[in-house]
Amino acid sequence: PVIAATANIVAEDLTFSYDFNDQRFDLVVVLGGDGSILQAARQMGMSQSPVLGINCGRLGFLAALSPDDFLSVWPEVMRGGSEVIDHIMIKVTVFRGGEAVADQLALNEVAILRGAPYRILDIDLYADGHLATRYRCDGLIIATPVGSTAHNLSAGGPILRRNLQAIVISPISPHTLTYRPVVDSAETVLELTVTEPYDSTSVVVDGRILSSLHAGDRVRVERADQTFKMLEVPGQNDYRTLRDKLGWGGSVNSKNAVD
Amino acid sequence: PVIAATANIVAEDLTFSYDFNDQRFDLVVVLGGDGSILQAARQMGMSQSPVLGINCGRLGFLAALSPDDFLSVWPEVMRGGSEVIDHIMIKVTVFRGGEAVADQLALNEVAILRGAPYRILDIDLYADGHLATRYRCDGLIIATPVGSTAHNLSAGGPILRRNLQAIVISPISPHTLTYRPVVDSAETVLELTVTEPYDSTSVVVDGRILSSLHAGDRVRVERADQTFKMLEVPGQNDYRTLRDKLGWGGSVNSKNAVD
Amino acid sequence: PVIAATANIVAEDLTFSYDFNDQRFDLVVVLGGDGSILQAARQMGMSQSPVLGINCGRLGFLAALSPDDFLSVWPEVMRGGSEVIDHIMIKVTVFRGGEAVADQLALNEVAILRGAPYRILDIDLYADGHLATRYRCDGLIIATPVGSTAHNLSAGGPILRRNLQAIVISPISPHTLTYRPVVDSAETVLELTVTEPYDSTSVVVDGRILSSLHAGDRVRVERADQTFKMLEVPGQNDYRTLRDKLGWGGSVNSKNAVD
Amino acid sequence: PVIAATANIVAEDLTFSYDFNDQRFDLVVVLGGDGSILQAARQMGMSQSPVLGINCGRLGFLAALSPDDFLSVWPEVMRGGSEVIDHIMIKVTVFRGGEAVADQLALNEVAILRGAPYRILDIDLYADGHLATRYRCDGLIIATPVGSTAHNLSAGGPILRRNLQAIVISPISPHTLTYRPVVDSAETVLELTVTEPYDSTSVVVDGRILSSLHAGDRVRVERADQTFKMLEVPGQNDYRTLRDKLGWGGSVNSKNAVD
Structure with missing residues (x-):
């Protein structure tokens, strides 16, 4: 609904069956975990469009936005203020x-x-x-x-x-x-x-x-x-993702400390 | 032949098909690599007899005797001078x-x-x-x-x-x-x-x-x-086997040195 | 205070300076982290008495009891219902x-x-x-x-x-x-x-x-x-300590999952 | 001597004391192991000249030429047939x-x-x-x-x-x-x-x-x-160096095989 109010939705695909064929889109919004994004990349095949992943379960490396984060980020995305990063x-x-x-x-x-x-x-x-x-x-x-x-x-x-x-x-x-x-x-x-x-x-x-x-x-x-095109989300960076997702770093997650 | 001259050979098994059933032997000599010894252990099942492994290819962890080593060790074995180790x-x-x-x-x-x-x-x-x-x-x-x-x-x-x-x-x-x-x-x-x-x-x-x-x-x-019973061979020890078999230790096999 | 009410306190040592010399005690209660227990073991030297560690900060491998746990465990200890484990x-x-x-x-x-x-x-x-x-x-x-x-x-x-x-x-x-x-x-x-x-x-x-x-x-x-003698605490076991202390195990601490 | 016959030697330095200062050279030939090349890089400081390392002991990652190899490679080097690689x-x-x-x-x-x-x-x-x-x-x-x-x-x-x-x-x-x-x-x-x-x-x-x-x-x-400039030697490549130097790869050095 938030998306519909501000963007022209070309298609919805709840069954991982959409045929992207040679079409390119401004943005593909994926709801689900990292597995869903891997699946989306597979479906897009030779014509990769920019992807924004929203994660309804625990955060992933690829689907790094929670639904709440999404709501606050979306207006900025529509203004074109987000960068697309090639991977x-x-x-x-x-x-x-x-x-x-x-x-x-x-x-x-x-x-x-x-x-x-x-x-x-x-x-x-x-x-x-x-x-x-x-x-x-x-x-x-x-x-x-x-x-x-x-x-x-x-x-x-x-x-x-x-x-x-x-x-x-x-x-x-x-x-x-x-x-x-x-x-x-x-x-x-x-x-x-x-x-x-x-x-x-x-x-x-x-x-x-x-x-x-x-x-x-x-x-x-x-x-x-x-390349796989992922929408850059403000405030995200690789090291922060490592900390959040891997418990990487003793000060963040003291449970993993050895001493 | 060397074995036949000095011991009573109960059976030879070149096809890994001998039925050890409930028999126990004084010694089972296995010719072949570690895989052959694993196979022998499997065949002996519930009644494990002492094993001596002779390796015709490259030395193994279990089959640690070369044919030459075997010839020099065998007389000592027949004199009963070897210990059987339980694993x-x-x-x-x-x-x-x-x-x-x-x-x-x-x-x-x-x-x-x-x-x-x-x-x-x-x-x-x-x-x-x-x-x-x-x-x-x-x-x-x-x-x-x-x-x-x-x-x-x-x-x-x-x-x-x-x-x-x-x-x-x-x-x-x-x-x-x-x-x-x-x-x-x-x-x-x-x-x-x-x-x-x-x-x-x-x-x-x-x-x-x-x-x-x-x-x-x-x-x-x-x-x-x-237990798996292996005949202790003079001069063998665990650390030496690690060195010989894994190239474990810089001084022995300088090819593996990092610096 | 809880201890004083039920046991005969031979000595208190807040400065890590008590000379255990050749004395043995029924129990040495250590307040502090794993470092304090290492220190206590060092002080006891050749005459190790049983140790119970209470941790006021984050739990350790050695000082595995929180003050609250201690209060519920202590009566059982005084009844002699705890086993001393030799390490x-x-x-x-x-x-x-x-x-x-x-x-x-x-x-x-x-x-x-x-x-x-x-x-x-x-x-x-x-x-x-x-x-x-x-x-x-x-x-x-x-x-x-x-x-x-x-x-x-x-x-x-x-x-x-x-x-x-x-x-x-x-x-x-x-x-x-x-x-x-x-x-x-x-x-x-x-x-x-x-x-x-x-x-x-x-x-x-x-x-x-x-x-x-x-x-x-x-x-x-x-x-x-x-040997280092540690009082066995009910409900503790090695694998549980690993899970609690190392975040060992995906289901316990999902932050560390890789997938 | 082989070098002297074909090139103009600007300086020899047996004591690691030459002051490279801001000079650049066509080529610096280092005799010795990887440590000597690290030392040469340190001496050259801000003005790095191309380096060719000859190793008189066991081969290194940096000093990859034996004296014999050097003799066969040198004419090619003098013809300018070697590439300088920036690291x-x-x-x-x-x-x-x-x-x-x-x-x-x-x-x-x-x-x-x-x-x-x-x-x-x-x-x-x-x-x-x-x-x-x-x-x-x-x-x-x-x-x-x-x-x-x-x-x-x-x-x-x-x-x-x-x-x-x-x-x-x-x-x-x-x-x-x-x-x-x-x-x-x-x-x-x-x-x-x-x-x-x-x-x-x-x-x-x-x-x-x-x-x-x-x-x-x-x-x-x-x-x-x-950048550190190293003369590319014909027949060398990274993976071959790994094999030769680390015993990297089971088929090359069977001593390191685990099975």
């Missing part, structure tokens, strides 16, 4: 026999995950055409800065400031003690192959299976031409 | 509707692993009947001291000296930053339940799927009455 | 030229810490007389189970259940990627030497400098004959 | 009472380190003028991409590809479990203050104490105008 997305393409059999944009991360029978995977990583290393691991995550606080963080990866033109490569349970997450330039083109994939070894994009993985498949990961 | 094993039982539907001894570890569709698992851990915590994670590992250098180590867990009467509980990619591996007494009886398991969520023992996991299932993990 | 302590002795020049009991941990000029330390660790490894690091911590949630946890070490008869050895900023914390039996006698200590390289026990460290010095770390 | 440096300035009392360029990292009496430090981090967080820790490291494989890696930080325009902020033994290393843009201006520094609390640049730290001091860390 890098990565394009994931699965090649089989030289042909692209699946592709998708990722806002958070692409992961290669083993499933049953839960044997070790050998994943070869190529950077700009050169073999970088062979990971022996349970899986591998390549995350954007926005996605660095999601699965990458769980797997032991670092936090990337959102405006970085970079990606982070983090192995899951590496069977070699010398591995550490690597932060590489967003311009580097990465390719992944799995020597002996199992039946359920999969390429997973933003938490959804994109494709199973066969022997000989190549997964290309590169910076997308598209 | 704790854990007994894993899956209960469904109050009934035990699967059980097995674990030498290395028991793990609860999610598979496709790769969503977060909520795993409740009970210690001696009390809810200890709810892990939000990709999986959970409970390892013996012998198994602490296997999957547990990959997931970020600590190394346990082999003679400890303890187990270590390590979450895989926990979705909460405050988790750390916990080392508990081997006497503690642990129970695990998964609130909403997926189709391929499994209980995996020593790298093999024991059972799938349904909602309401309870997985009980407790110290086994049986 | 292992470690004895630290610094040898110089074959002679003991300093020793102390540790409740939490002993650490070797470099100071200025902040160069890398080479620390040799001997276990039961055998060289285990040479750490290249900024420092090394050997912690008891009770101390595992203190400095050890900050340095990346695991949590040890309090009743374990074990210690944990954790390097600080090891300059070799292959190191992991090691949990060893409390019966193992450890010795540490620093090849080239700097002026301010020190042996630190429970957060206080015990001694500086010279070339040739040996630091022996072994299980103490004494 | 970011950071400028560290210590302000006391509003006045700059010390400053220096860092090639690897700047660290705030506590010394005796080894109490916890409270370090406030400001990013572009806003308080980002208060670290309770033993110290804090801010590293360049080149320095990410030095002290930062020991403290648990990630590896940054060298050409990234980024820095990484890693706490040492943080007394809060929720901390993770943060990779920020090189354009961000960071400021650090220590609420209650101890006598030996110091600002350390590339392993050398720059200044002690008093209450009220501010340490500003920002991208330097100067």
Whole structure:
């Protein structure tokens, strides 16, 4: 209602089924958590419009506005006083026999995950055409800065400031003690192959299976031409979000102090 | 041949199919890597006989003798000059509707692993009947001291000296930053339940799927009455094995030095 | 006052100066945080009496009772309904030229810490007389189970259940990627030497400098004959303390969730 | 001698005492390890000339050429066939009472380190003028991409590809479990203050104490105008260096394999 009074609503979509096709909008307002925003990014596909996320449950990294915050911010948004920030997305393409059999944009991360029978995977990583290393691991995550606080963080990866033109490569349970997450330039083109994939070894994009993985498949990961456009909200900044969302910082949440 | 000349060979088993049933032997010589020893422990089941592992490939944590080492050690073994060391094993039982539907001894570890569709698992851990915590994670590992250098180590867990009467509980990619591996007494009886398991969520023992996991299932993990008996080899000790096998220690393998 | 009404108070000590000498008491009530309890353990030295900690600030691992909790627990304590739990302590002795020049009991941990000029330390660790490894690091911590949630946890070490008869050895900023914390039996006698200590390289026990460290010095770390006796409080258990104190567990403190 | 035959040697410096002052050179050849190159960068100060490092001991991250490699690479260098790569440096300035009392360029990292009496430090981090967080820790490291494989890696930080325009902020033994290393843009201006520094609390640049730290001091860390110029050597690349130097990758150095 607040929105309707001040803006021209082109469409409402409560079932995650709207076909954005090649349309662009001034603003897409997403009600829901971070998962809803990932879903919106997926639906918009090749034509990303600016997004404003309102979170009705607990605050997220992407959906950072509470309904109350929204009401106070909305007039400013309508005056055009908010900046749209571009966040890098990565394009994931699965090649089989030289042909692209699946592709998708990722806002958070692409992961290669083993499933049953839960044997070790050998994943070869190529950077700009050169073999970088062979990971022996349970899986591998390549995350954007926005996605660095999601699965990458769980797997032991670092936090990337959102405006970085970079990606982070983090192995899951590496069977070699010398591995550490690597932060590489967003311009580097990465390719992944799995020597002996199992039946359920999969390429997973933003938490959804994109494709199973066969022997000989190549997964290309590169910076997308598209960016994820998020409306900048006054008073927000990356470090504050880390504090609020991760309990990052002893003075803010004394429960986590060790001493 | 060296063995035949000095000992009475009861059986040879090249296909991992020998039925140990309730028999006990003076010694079971395993040729092969750590995987073969895990397999032997599985075959012996409830009646564990002392094991001596000879490794034809690269040395393992369990199969620590090269064929050459074996030749020099064997006479001493036959003289009875070797000690048999007991290592704790854990007994894993899956209960469904109050009934035990699967059980097995674990030498290395028991793990609860999610598979496709790769969503977060909520795993409740009970210690001696009390809810200890709810892990939000990709999986959970409970390892013996012998198994602490296997999957547990990959997931970020600590190394346990082999003679400890303890187990270590390590979450895989926990979705909460405050988790750390916990080392508990081997006497503690642990129970695990998964609130909403997926189709391929499994209980995996020593790298093999024991059972799938349904909602309401309870997985009980407790110290086994049986122990894994390994022949003590002269000159071996835990720290030396760590150095040899993990490249543990800067002075031994300078390639791993950071500075 | 509540205490005076029901018990015979032998002494009050507000200045941390009471000389416990060889006296033993039925109970020592410590008002203050974990630091005060560490201090009390230090004062009692060789004759440890049972301790009950009341925390007037935020709850600690050792001083787990709030004043209110205390009032409800105290009658039960006086009835003798509380159990005294023994926690292992470690004895630290610094040898110089074959002679003991300093020793102390540790409740939490002993650490070797470099100071200025902040160069890398080479620390040799001997276990039961055998060289285990040479750490290249900024420092090394050997912690008891009770101390595992203190400095050890900050340095990346695991949590040890309090009743374990074990210690944990954790390097600080090891300059070799292959190191992991090691949990060893409390019966193992450890010795540490620093090849080239700097002026301010020190042996630190429970957060206080015990001694500086010279070339040739040996630091022996072994299980103490004494134990730290803590009054068991009804309703307390280790896992609950972890949840309350560390924010351990997603369901308890949703602020720390990653997803 | 090989160099003399083909190039005009302006100066030789065996004592690390040459005054580069404002001179620029076509090339500075450094014989020695990574420490020598750090020293050379320090000596060049505000006027950095391209550097080629030859390592007579074990290979380093910076001094990546063996003497033999050098001989085969040198003719190519003289033909001008080598590219000079710019690596970011950071400028560290210590302000006391509003006045700059010390400053220096860092090639690897700047660290705030506590010394005796080894109490916890409270370090406030400001990013572009806003308080980002208060670290309770033993110290804090801010590293360049080149320095990410030095002290930062020991403290648990990630590896940054060298050409990234980024820095990484890693706490040492943080007394809060929720901390993770943060990779920020090189354009961000960071400021650090220590609420209650101890006598030996110091600002350390590339392993050398720059200044002690008093209450009220501010340490500003920002991208330097100067870059460290390193001659690109054919056949070198970052991932290969990681493999050679860190034993990074299971297939290359099987000693580090876990399984």
